[in-house]
Amino acid sequence: MxxxxxxxxxxxxxxxxxxxxxxxxxxxxxxxxxxxxxxxxxxxxxxxxxxxxxxxxxxxxxxxxxxxxxxxxxxxxxxxxxxxxxxxxxxxxxxxxxxxxxxxxxxxxxxxxxxxxxxxxxxxxxxxxxxxxxxxxxxxxxxxxIYGLSFREYLKFYRNLDFPVYSIEDLLHQAPEICNKVNEVCRPLSEFEKYNKAGYFPFFEDDVEDYYYTLQNVSNYIIEQELPSLCGIDSSYARKIKALLCVVATGVPYEVDLTKLSQMIGLARTTTLDYLQKLEKAQLLTLLYSDTINVKKMQKPDKMYLQNTNLLQAYSLRRPHIGTVRETFAVLHMRVGHSVEYGKEHGDFVVDGKYTFEVGGKDKSFKQIADIPDSYLLVDEIEYAVGNRLPLWLIGFLY
The missing domain is CATH 3.40.50.300 (P-loop containing nucleotide triphosphate hydrolases)
Known part of the structure; x- marks a missing residue:
């Protein structure tokens, strides 16, 4: 001993x-x-x-x-x-x-x-x-x-900037004051871009390519060792699972067509669904449903993402679609401690059955959520909040 x-x-x-x-x-x-x-x-x-x-x-x-x-x-x-x-x-x-x-x-x-x-x-x-x-x-x-670093933790870990965790209610109702505090000490848009590329895991050392290589090794270990030994996944399917991650990473925010996805990676439909659920447990994917209360064990998800934006960058075969990056960031932070549903035609996400969010660039309008109570825009490329129009990076202070 x-x-x-x-x-x-x-x-x-x-x-x-x-x-x-x-x-x-x-x-x-x-x-x-x-x-x-x-x-x-x-x-x-x-x-x-x-x-x-x-x-x-x-x-x-x-x-x-x-x-x-x-x-x-x-x-x-x-x-x-x-x-x-x-x-x-x-x-x-x-x-x-x-x-x-x-x-x-x-x-x-x-x-x-x-x-x-x-x-x-x-x-x-x-x-x-x-x-x-x-x-x-x-x-x-x-x-x-235990999850990787939030955007708030990234600022503390890599930039020595210490901000408190905010509840979702505080972020929504005190957004202008919080934005002012952050903008007084840093340029949040510049840091937000860096975080999405290489800020989720606490081992980045200034070499992005080396960081992505390490991420791929980590995910390979999960796919090739942990999933077969702990979840009973056939190790011979490892290559197909990696192909699935590349498919999710490369496209636009991925609305799930399970039959098409199964054909694309060469697995049976039920096997594909089972693997998606296990990849979510492994913190490689995030699956969203339009009704989290009544979701059934073998019900297909409505939408799915890589679990964090750094994995998205590492697995994408080309520059990731900006819409996918934005939504992946938002879902990652809102899912820690909150229930998140796919909003379908009424916004992108519904949080805790109450708050509706639409995610987009600086020209995004309220058109899709105009008549919905407790609805907000999460907008990229802005530094300050105006009414219900909030900077996307602000949601990174939820944990």
Whole structure:
């Protein structure tokens, strides 16, 4: 066990507290069992290490972070580790990459039941299914989905500009004041363009091509390794799934014709729908429906997008359609903490069943949503809000 503490201390020494994401304060760390789920590269490991560094003194043996792909687990079980850690006064055990450990759910359940004062944090792939795990953990585990950087977090992470999270009501009703505050310290349109190209993942280092290469490697790992092992997707279909992502990335905002899409990538219709839903769980796609309350498990989505604008740039075979970039940005931010429906003929999106949004360029008019209450334009290429005409980048302050 000492080798795990040594490894943790080395990692903690390299972990900066200069920027701590706001989701740190929304995670229920005091629960006995929580999970952090998210795509590779969104910062789950950093969150866990920062929590240890913030709440336990250097050299403490009361908290232990380790990745379960450490060679230690070739000859030891996580149950054995937890029991030994608990015996010597351990309070919080943080287990990273839990999906790489066979039979993890049964041992986590045993830890939960037999060591009632030990807090356990597990992190894993966004496709990690706690509810359908081998042991029923759904009643025991509090799940937290971790996403990449919002536009607000990008400004903090890369530009050292600190703004609070705003509720959707605050953004809509205090838009002029918020826009003034942002414009006093930066040119939001310039930063917005940079964010959409290379700002979602917190590992951009000034080389866009290298960044996109890394994104493709991350998504390839999800498609070729995680989806087959965790979701039962046939690994021989990996090439077709990548082709599907390219199709979505290259076109205009994609209204789903499932039969045409199935023919295009060479998969059966039901298989294509199943794969779309699993790609959404993997945080590679976003699927929108026109009725989220009555949506059925095997109902086709009305519209779909790459999950974030950086993936859109990485997978597009040519310069992405500007309308697709705009809508992808809007959906990404509105979906965190809110329900979003496809608006069809009445605006692009309906949020929380109340607010209607139409997305477009600076010449966009209210024509399509003129008579709809609580309707707003999200407009690209403007810096300030005027009435219900809001800058598109403003929605990036929702999380």
């Amino acid at each position: 000492e080798i795990l503490f040594d490894t943790m201390e080395r990692l903690l020494s390299l972990t900066s507290l200069e920027i701590v994401r706001s989701c740190m304060d929304t995670i229920k760390w005091n629960r006995r069992l929580i999970s952090l789920r998210g795509s590779r590269g969104v910062g789950k490991t950093t969150l866990m290490l920062q929590y240890v560094k913030l709440h336990y003194p250097a050299g403490s043996r009361k908290a232990l972070y380790c990745s379960v792909d450490n060679i230690y687990f070739a000859t030891h079980s996580i149950l054995e580790l937890a029991e030994n850690f608990y015996k010597y006064g351990g309070e919080m055990l943080l287990l990273d990459e839990i999906h790489k450990y066979n039979g993890w759910s049964r041992e986590i359940k045993e830890i939960y039941d037999s060591l009632p004062t030990l807090k356990v944090v597990i992190s894993g792939s966004s496709v990690l299914n706690i509810i359908n795990a081998d042991a029923d953990l759904s009643r025991r585990c509090r799940n937290h989905d």
